[in-house]
Amino acid sequence: MNEPKVDKAHADIGLVCALPMEIQPFMDRCEHVKKYTGGSYVFRGGFLDRIKVAVVQTGVGFARARAATQALIDAHSPPWVLSVGFSGALKAEMKNGDIVVATSVCDLHGQELQNDVHFPEDPEHGLYVGRIINTDEIVRTVDEKLKLAEQYDALAVDLESLAVAQVCQAAQKGFMAIRAISDDCSVDLPPEIISILGETGAVRAGAALGAVFKRPESVKEMWKMRGDASRAATRLASFLDGVVVQLYEARH
Numbered sequence: 001m002n003e004p005k006v007d008k009a010h011a012d013i014g015l016v017c018a019l020p021m022e023i024q025p026f027m028d029r030c031e032h033v034k035k036y037t038g039g040s041y042v043f044r045g046g047f048l049d050r051i052k053v054a055v056v057q058t059g060v061g062f063a064r065a066r067a068a069t070q071a072l073i074d075a076h077s078p079p080w081v082l083s084v085g086f087s088g089a090l091k092a093e094m095k096n097g098d099i100v101v102a103t104s105v106c107d108l109h110g111q112e113l114q115n116d117v118h119f120p121e122d123p124e125h126g127l128y129v130g131r132i133i134n135t136d137e138i139v140r141t142v143d144e145k146l147k148l149a150e151q152y153d154a155l156a157v158d159l160e161s162l163a164v165a166q167v168c169q170a171a172q173k174g175f176m177a178i179r180a181i182s183d184d185c186s187v188d189l190p191p192e193i194i195s196i197l198g199e200t201g202a203v204r205a206g207a208a209l210g211a212v213f214k215r216p217e218s219v220k221e222m223w224k225m226r227g228d229a230s231r232a233a234t235r236l237a238s239f240l241d242g243v244v245v246q247l248y249e250a251r252h
């Protein structure tokens with residue numbers, strides 16, 4: 001009798017992120033991690049215990065996230081896809097490293113997708129549940145963030161989650177957006193961030209050097225931003241560990 005065929009490409013959980021540092025602490029928890037390039041996207045695969053995860057690194061922005069999510073689904077057919085990574089806080093009380101789980105994702109153009117998740121909110125321990133908004137470019141200033149919060153009743157802002165949600169809806173895949181706060185509402189992000197961060201998520205060295213020459217104090221600001229992002233990625237990895245296990249066990 002023939003043995004049943006095993007689809008080695010199939011993944012139990014797919015994760016979509018823009019930047020490598022957003023997902024690296026989570027990948028450090030996985031075993032047998034392999035990396036490959038497909039088109040203009042970087043893929044990683046590995047095992048969290050017995051759970052096979054596939055990750056695509058999209059680069060920055062809506063269009064890239066949409067195409068990369070479709071590529072992930074085509075290659076690995078995961079039943080669940082998670083939009084993960086950093087986000088900006090839209091509420092003054094939120095802190096760096098806090099986690100936001102989306103109940104809906106909207107944008108500035110009137111699009112919104114609801115997400116029927118049932119996570120117990122626990123702000124005291126840094127877990128928020130509610131709306132995430134997508135913008136067309138990085139929201140850099142505290143003033144812009146507070147205006148978005150008031151206008152859209154949103155907790156956090158990112159650039160990619162709605163794109164991932166739309167592809168998952170069309171493909172009839174389970175979807176969650178889980179984001180870690182990497183910049184709170186205490187200070188503006190340095191203006192150089194937009195020019196330094198290329199669309200693929202790679203830091204543009206020339207732009208970074210130019211920024212330092214033009215405004216030397218930007219070095220201190222960017223080091224702080226990197227430290228905040230590193231702590232957010234570590235907290236995100238810990239939270240994702242539990243979510244991935246729960247989603248897998250619910251299916252099995």
